[in-house]
Amino acid sequence: MSTTPSPHVVGDKEYKLSQQLKDKITDLSAQYPEKNSVIIPALHLIQDEFGWVPPAAMRQMAQLLNIASNTVFGVASFYTMFNNKPVGRYHIQICRNIACSLNGSKELLEHIMKKLGIQIGEVSNDGKFSVSTVECLGACGSAPVMMVNDVYYENLTEKKVDQIIKSLE
Ligand code: FES
Structure with missing residues (x-):
């Protein structure tokens, strides 16, 4: 929940x-x-x-x-870089643009939402995580890409995402 x-x-x-x-x-x-x-x-x-x-x-x-x-x-x-509602301590923004989409960002987003038990725009019960999608983050060459707060994570896989989230918990 x-x-x-x-x-x-x-x-x-x-x-x-x-x-x-x-x-x-x-x-x-x-x-x-x-x-x-x-x-x-x-x-x-x-x-x-x-x-x-x-x-x-x-x-x-x-x-x-x-x-x-x-x-x-x-x-x-x-500008999507501005959060128009409260976000978690770690705000995950996953790119939904063409290069990232072709390289599995939609599936990664599903994975993240399932793992954290939140939907786009929601904050986890402990206040730690929130998730949203964004347009091109300008790192298409290493798609799929996401940002957590101001940090870029590139060439993502489900395994990498799991490691990143674990390191933030
Ligand atoms: S399409 Fe995702 S970084 Fe450009």
Whole structure:
């Protein structure tokens, strides 16, 4: 059994940007001539802090930078690198694009979901793992490929996946 934590599980208060994070975002914005250019790096900072990009934090960021919230939400939902809902401590993203599909990524995904007892978008009961699919990770030559947080794993087989998951447990 698995759960998909609701964005409301943790109170809004916990998604408040700290003064330190606000300062970092403000400093960052000074480096860009166009204020919208700071959205992506600022979203990375927010994701580093919370593990995902909570709407409350994005609204505060938009306000801080004087950018429309919808613009920030649009960027965050466009790029799969931003988690729009809470993820596990180890977020597995498996490539579903052509080279990886032809080399068995769909079967690997099934294997991972079965092994962890979760579906796409869910978080394991212990909060350790979540899984999603992504478009091309830019490593087609060593398909199938997945990322766990920021780490690439290439030329995957079920055996390799099992070893990776075991090393994270
Ligand atoms: S198709 Fe999977 S990395 Fe490019």
